[in-house]
Amino acid sequence: MNTSESSAPAPATHFIHEIIEADLAAGRCQTVVTRFPPEPNGYLHIGHSKSICLNFGTALKYGGRCHLRFDDTNPVKEDTEYVEAIKANIHWLGFDWGEHEYYASDYFDPLYSYAEQLIEKGLAYVDSLSAEEIRAYRGTLKSPGQNSPYRDRSIDENLELFRAMKAGKFEDGAHLLRAKIDMASPNINLRDPALYRIRHAHHHRTGDKWCIYPMYDYAHSLSDAIEGITHSLCTLEFEDHRPLYDWCLEALGWPEPRPHQYEFARLNLSHIRPLMSKRYLVQMVQTGHVSGWDDPRMPTLSAFKRRGVTPAALRDMNERIGVAKSNSEVEYAMLEFCVREDLNKVAQRRMAVLDPLKVVITNYPEGQQENFEAENNPEDPSTGHRSLAFGREIYIERSDFMEEPPKKYFRLAPGQEVRLKHAYYITCQEVIKDAEGQVTELHCTYDPNSRGGWTEDGRKVRGTLHWASAAHACKAELRHYDHLLLGAPAADQLLESQLNPDSLTIVEALVEPALAAAQPGEHFQFLRQGYYVMDADSTPEKPVFNRTVGMVDSWAKQQKKN
RNA sequence: UGGGGUAUCGCCAAGUGGUAAGGCCCCGGAUUUUGAUUCCGGUAUUCCUAGGUUCGAAUCCUAGUACCCCAGCCA
Numbered sequence: 001m002n003t004s005e006s007s008a009p010a011p012a013t014h015f016i017h018e019i020i021e022a023d024l025a026a027g028r029c030q031t032v033v034t035r036f037p038p039e040p041n042g043y044l045h046i047g048h049s050k051s052i053c054l055n056f057g058t059a060l061k062y063g064g065r066c067h068l069r070f071d072d073t074n075p076v077k078e079d080t081e082y083v084e085a086i087k088a089n090i091h092w093l094g095f096d097w098g099e100h101e102y103y104a105s106d107y108f109d110p111l112y113s114y115a116e117q118l119i120e121k122g123l124a125y126v127d128s129l130s131a132e133e134i135r136a137y138r139g140t141l142k143s144p145g146q147n148s149p150y151r152d153r154s155i156d157e158n159l160e161l162f163r164a165m166k167a168g169k170f171e172d173g174a175h176l177l178r179a180k181i182d183m184a185s186p187n188i189n190l191r192d193p194a195l196y197r198i199r200h201a202h203h204h205r206t207g208d209k210w211c212i213y214p215m216y217d218y219a220h221s222l223s224d225a226i227e228g229i230t231h232s233l234c235t236l237e238f239e240d241h242r243p244l245y246d247w248c249l250e251a252l253g254w255p256e257p258r259p260h261q262y263e264f265a266r267l268n269l270s271h272i273r274p275l276m277s278k279r280y281l282v283q284m285v286q287t288g289h290v291s292g293w294d295d296p297r298m299p300t301l302s303a304f305k306r307r308g309v310t311p312a313a314l315r316d317m318n319e320r321i322g323v324a325k326s327n328s329e330v331e332y333a334m335l336e337f338c339v340r341e342d343l344n345k346v347a348q349r350r351m352a353v354l355d356p357l358k359v360v361i362t363n364y365p366e367g368q369q370e371n372f373e374a375e376n377n378p379e380d381p382s383t384g385h386r387s388l389a390f391g392r393e394i395y396i397e398r399s400d401f402m403e404e405p406p407k408k409y410f411r412l413a414p415g416q417e418v419r420l421k422h423a424y425y426i427t428c429q430e431v432i433k434d435a436e437g438q439v440t441e442l443h444c445t446y447d448p449n450s451r452g453g454w455t456e457d458g459r460k461v462r463g464t465l466h467w468a469s470a471a472h473a474c475k476a477e478l479r480h481y482d483h484l485l486l487g488a489p490a491a492d493q494l495l496e497s498q499l500n501p502d503s504l505t506i507v508e509a510l511v512e513p514a515l516a517a518a519q520p521g522e523h524f525q526f527l528r529q530g531y532y533v534m535d536a537d538s539t540p541e542k543p544v545f546n547r548t549v550g551m552v553d554s555w556a557k558q559q560k561k562n
Numbered sequence: 563u564g565g566g567g568u569a570u571c572g573c574c575a576a577g578u579g580g581u582a583a584g585g586c587c588c589c590g591g592a593u594u595u596u597g598a599u600u601c602c603g604g605u606a607u608u609c610c611u612a613g614g615u616u617c618g619a620a621u622c623c624u625a626g627u628a629c630c631c632c633a634g635c636c637a
Contacts (some may be wrong), residue, residue, distance in 0.1 A: 013576090014575090039637055071637065073637080083594080139564095140564085141565075142563060142565095145633090172635085186566090188632055190565095194634085215636085216636070236566095236568090237631055239567060239631075240567090240631075241632090268572080293564095320574080320584095321575080322574065322585095324568095327567090327568070328574060329573075333573080333586060337586060340599090341599095391568055413599090421596070428582085454595065461595085464597090466595095526594085527596050527598085528596050528597085551598055552597095
């Protein structure tokens, strides 16, 4: 506890931490053990980051531990390909499970013998109805189900059948091990839920050892118990599964302390909500609307990494949004805020001109060149300076010049003086146009006394422009991204109907030469433009930068209003 | 006409009977060699609705309303 008032923000807390603190205080548990249980059947997306931050963050906060457990109980959907990607994503996010890497499939042996125990206790039976029949017997949401005619098989018969299932004597779907609970339960999950099904399939870890596989509810609850998980945190849709989670432990007489399940609302983000389903994620990749799982427009963690979103920003966002039980959708602006906040601190500044307009400084000696010291990051002086070459011909941003500027326009205009960042003040003297009346070039004069971009005379120069030296600049490819979807597709609409045709824009830019030596993954702020990260597609001839997020632009915002 | 949940500012979210935190967004204004950052200031007499209890209610009671989840041998 803090002993004095401090400026530090109050540590974020929420109902789950309250429960944990009460459990710790009451001695219901000695230490906190959580787990992150991905199914290795797809890539992790930003929604998962909330669960990762919650589970690992909680363990960290209370000095406990968090297990990484792959929930690999369905061999037909899972693949080892995903295991490595998931592990890399979690490490990238900044969390570590140490030696606590587990697989539900590690427990197939004990899980099987627990199932025999349930049979012996008369709490599970082998059903031989078809899938359709089982559905029909289950009843509906509002009407009770009916007992299967096989429900009262003898324990010996059940045992024999179950062993035969395990031995591979039956085809897929011929039999099913079910919990014997209550076919009339108002909670459908309790109407004799499936425990084991027959699946003659190769498992990514156990190979062909098994042809029966446990169902999620059964495997999850017992895996948690086996690992000594104290707080099993999952999303809201599992709320009505909790009675079954508890039933499994109770039925086996699992000793206290038992694990307990708590549910929280999943993370939804505006603009990408429809994409955060496995189905649509796969669809985007398979239909070729994106270049792959790590296409920077995707909501996967791999994509965010490639886009230049930092782990710190993601962690910060997850801290800020809180943990509660109401369904919610966080605005994308929240994410952008966290990204800018982090990148502002760590990204080195560089200059890039996206839409060049040539400027000739007529009173600057021909053939002369100067170098200026430019700070790498004003937020972090320890990053030092770089040398910036300057010459008689430069390029500025076309949008930084207006022949007939509106009021309060600080940028370049005929007769107006602006500062070239780190260089000189220049004044526009002449506008050169082509036959169509298009501005092709500007003739300006500079003030030799403004070297470095400053004079002592107290002159007010409101506008500061970024620029590129014609003699020194390099070409670079800039990739700008927008939301993949224009909106959420209606229920009867294809996802394709909402595809944003302008979600990717390629821009040829002129960048300062220092950028040619950058490394993929390096973050930069291109002054007045936005945050960029160098992409691995870069070649020595042509560096490629992905725009992570643009700068806040209050001038553009104001213009839009008028 | 089943069961389980949730309703507090545009978006998140504290609040646990003592008189509506905070963040994002938005709007002003100051500073600024990035119209960025930073910094100040503004933004819910009101907590889904209606009754009730109480000196006092977002918090308790009653009755409603809205939204989300569940009928995979998926997780």
